[in-house]
Amino acid sequence: xxxxxxxxxxxxxxxxxxxxxxxxxxxxxxxxxxxxxxxxxxxxxxxxxxxxxxxxxxxxxxxxxxxxxxxxxxxxxxxxxxxxxxxxxxxxxxxxxxxxxxx
Amino acid sequence: xxxxxxxxxxxxxxxxxxxxxxxxxxxxxxxxxxxxxxxxxxxxxxxxxxxxxxxxxxxxxxxxxxxxxxxxxxxxxxxxxxxxxxxxxxxxxxxxxxxxxxxxxxxxxxxxxxxxxxxxxxxxxxxxxxxxxxxxxxxxxxxxxxxxxxxxxxxxxxxxxxxxxxxxxxxxxxxxxxxxxxxxxxxxxxxxxxxxxxxxxxxxxxxxxxxxxxxxxxxxxxxxxxx
Numbered sequence: 001x002x003x004x005x006x007x008x009x010x011x012x013x014x015x016x017x018x019x020x021x022x023x024x025x026x027x028x029x030x031x032x033x034x035x036x037x038x039x040x041x042x043x044x045x046x047x048x049x050x051x052x053x054x055x056x057x058x059x060x061x062x063x064x065x066x067x068x069x070x071x072x073x074x075x076x077x078x079x080x081x082x083x084x085x086x087x088x089x090x091x092x093x094x095x096x097x098x099x100x101x102x103x
Numbered sequence: 104x105x106x107x108x109x110x111x112x113x114x115x116x117x118x119x120x121x122x123x124x125x126x127x128x129x130x131x132x133x134x135x136x137x138x139x140x141x142x143x144x145x146x147x148x149x150x151x152x153x154x155x156x157x158x159x160x161x162x163x164x165x166x167x168x169x170x171x172x173x174x175x176x177x178x179x180x181x182x183x184x185x186x187x188x189x190x191x192x193x194x195x196x197x198x199x200x201x202x203x204x205x206x207x208x209x210x211x212x213x214x215x216x217x218x219x220x221x222x223x224x225x226x227x228x229x230x231x232x233x234x235x236x237x238x239x240x241x242x243x244x245x246x247x248x249x250x251x252x253x254x255x256x257x258x259x260x261x262x263x264x265x266x267x268x269x270x271x272x273x274x275x276x277x278x279x280x281x282x283x284x285x286x287x288x289x290x291x292x293x294x295x296x297x298x299x300x301x302x303x304x305x306x307x308x309x310x311x312x313x314x315x316x317x318x319x320x321x322x323x324x325x326x327x328x329x330x
Contacts, residue, residue, distance in 0.1 A: 005170040006143050009160045010150035012174060013181035017153075017206040020188020021197060028189050035321055037182055039288055043316025044180055045155065045276040046289035047309045048162055050296030052269040055166050055308070060301045068266025069273065076277045083125040089270030093263030 064102035068093035112220070112230050119212050120237030123154075124245035129271060130157060131249025136264040137165035141250040148246040152239065153210050155275050156180045159309075162268050168306020176309055187214040194218075194227050208235030284323045292316030 020028070027033070053069050054060045068089035075088045096102030127148065134144040139161060147157045156177035163173040188209045191197075194217060197205050213235035220226035256262055280286045295315045299308035 001170050002139055002143055002164060005160060005164060005173045006139075006146050006150075008170070009156065009174040009177040010147065012178035013151045013153055013156050013184070014207060016178065016181045016185045017188055017209050018203065020185040020190075020209065021192045021202040021206055023185075023189075025189060028186060035324065036317060037186065039285075039317040039320035040179055040313070041155065041183055042276065042279050042285050042288050043292045043320065044159070044176060044309065044313040045272050045279070046292035046316060047296040047312035048159060048176075048272040049269050049276060050293035050312065051166065051300050051308050052162050052272060054297050055300045055305065057167055058300070058303070058305045060297065064260075064263065065266040065269060068263055069269050072270035072273050076274060081122065081125070082271075082274050083129060085274040086126075086129045086267045086270050090263035090267040093266030094261060095263075097260065097263070 064093035064096045067096055067102055108226065109229065112216075112226060113233050115216060116230065116233035116237045119216065119234055120241040123212065123238045124241030126154065127242045127245025128249035128252070129267060130154065130161075131246040131251075132253035133158070133249075133264055133268055133271065134161045134246075135250045135253035137161050137268075139164070141247075141254060144250040145243065145246055148243045151177070151181075152207060152242070153181055153184055154242075155272075158268070158271055158275070162272070163306050163309060165268070166305050168309070172306035172310060176306075176313075179310075179313065183211075184209055187211075190214065191217060191231065194221065194224060195231060196224065196228075208232075208239055210235070210238070212238055284320060284327065287323060288316045288320040291319045 049069070053065050054062060071092040072085050072089040075085045080088065093102065130148070131144055134147065134157075135141060139147075147160065151157050151160070159180050160173045160177040163176050164170075188206055191205075191209055191214060192202070195205060208231075213231050216234040217227045217231035220230050253264070276289060280289055292312050292315065295312035296308050299312055303311065
């Protein structure tokens with residue numbers, strides 16, 4: 001199942017890249033198309049932030065991930081680079097759990 | 104193009120490549136902690152080679168979302184690369200089969216670096232290819248390091264790797280929150296994602312919350328252009 005997703009997802013992403021070089025301009029620059037696509041990355045990434053912070057299978061759980069995410073927000077406001085943001089979030093969640101403060 | 108200009112472009116490419124490589128370490132670790140093998144993780148970095156989509160595919164699979172939803176989420180995030188290609192095609196002057204390898208390295212960073220030299224096609228081509236290749240190599244090295252490293256540790260929760268996943272998405276999202284409309288779209292999508300998680304089967308909340316966010320953006324931008 002994972003291999004199917006890896007191969008099919010990679011193929012889809014590659015074909016989308018190739019489409020930019022091969023499809024006629026007017027198809028991709030149509031106003032309706034642009035209105036939709038400009039928001040896709042922001043909407044999907046934000047949805048992933050929300051879901052991955054609280055999802056526990058098909059249930060909502062508030063745990064150390066929330067504290068980790070808040071720490072990531074602070075790191076981003078302080079203009080920390082990508083890897084630092086991720087490490088800060090992981091560190092806060094792991095530290096909170098080790099001390100028994102966070103589930 | 105002078106030697107200095109050439110050197111500056113190559114130095115920029117290496118800098119961007121190193122940053123991407125560091126970020127790939129977190130991808131490799133998160134992917135293996137999510138249940139993918141080292142080989143599957145590495146296959147994503149070689150074949151998919153577009154960060155946000157890779158994180159999304161792994162994140163949805165880890166949440167129990169199923170292959171179809173994982174592929175759909177990754178592909179939707181990958182649509183922007185198609186628009187980059189549209190912009191790059193005339194700038195790089197690519198024809199025939201050469202477009203096939205060029206397409207694979209058409210990502211956020213290589214496009215951004217080429218656009219900075221838009222006035223001079225030779226510089227733009229050098230910036231595109233040096234950045235694209237530096238990232239391809241360092242992204243895959245970083246992935247391997249992270250994947251092997253994560254295999255050595257036990258429960259991902261102990262190291263907070265489950266908290267690293269939403270933080271990685273937030274860090275990808277952050278630089279895109281440039282306008283009020285984008286910030287509103289993001290806020291609506293986050294709230295919708297959380298709310299839908301409580302009521303829908305795993306995986307589907309991401310796609311539906313994303314669709315709600317896009318619809319909200321269309322309404323807001325239409326209202327702004329009417330005003």
